[in-house]
Amino acid sequence: MTFEQVARRSMLGIALAGLLAAGAYAQGPDRTGGAKQDIRKDKRDLNQDRRERNQDQRDINQDRGKLRRERADRNGDRRDIRHDRRDLAQDKRKYGAKSSEAASDRKDIVKDRRDRNQDQRQINRNRRDLYADRRNRNADQRDIRKDKRDLHDDRAKAHPGKN
Numbered sequence: 001m002t003f004e005q006v007a008r009r010s011m012l013g014i015a016l017a018g019l020l021a022a023g024a025y026a027q028g029p030d031r032t033g034g035a036k037q038d039i040r041k042d043k044r045d046l047n048q049d050r051r052e053r054n055q056d057q058r059d060i061n062q063d064r065g066k067l068r069r070e071r072a073d074r075n076g077d078r079r080d081i082r083h084d085r086r087d088l089a090q091d092k093r094k095y096g097a098k099s100s101e102a103a104s105d106r107k108d109i110v111k112d113r114r115d116r117n118q119d120q121r122q123i124n125r126n127r128r129d130l131y132a133d134r135r136n137r138n139a140d141q142r143d144i145r146k147d148k149r150d151l152h153d154d155r156a157k158a159h160p161g162k163n
Contacts, residue, residue, distance in 0.1 A: 035158035042151040049143040056137035063130040070126055074119035080112040 088105035095101050156162075 035154055038154040039151060039158060042147055042154055046144060046147040046151060049140050049147055053137055053140035053144060056133050056140055059133040060130060060137060063126055063133055067123060067126045067130060070119055070123045074116055074123060077112050077116035077119055081109055081116065084109045084112060 084105050088102055088109065091099060091101040091105055
C-alpha cells in the first residue's frame, strides 16, 4: 500500500466519522432554545401551582372560621333548647300543661331544634368543604414539588457540565 492510498483511506475515515458525529449531534437535544423554553414553562407552572396552593390555604382558613362560627351557633341553639325545656316545665307547674305559656315554650323548642339541625347540616357541609380544600392544597403542593424537579432537570439539561 502506498502512502497515497493510506492517506486517502484515512481522509475518507475521518470524513465519515465527521459525518456520523454531525448527524448524532443534530439528533441530540437542543441545548439552548428547547431547554430554555422548558425552563420558562416550568417556572410558569411552578408559580401557578404556588398561587393555587396559597388560594387553597386561604379557603381552608375561611372554612375553619365558618366552622367555628357554625359550631358556636349550634351550641347556642342547644343552650336555648335547654332553657326552653326548663321554662316549659316551670310553665306547666305554674299555669298548667294546656296553657298558652306552655304552648309558646313548645313552639320555641321546635324552632330552636330546627335552627340547631340547620346549623348541624351547615357544619357538615363546611367540614366537607374544608376536607376538599385540604385535598386540593396537598395536590397543589405535590405539583409544586414535581415542577421543581422538572425545573431542576431542565436546568441540568441546559447546562450539563455544571452538575
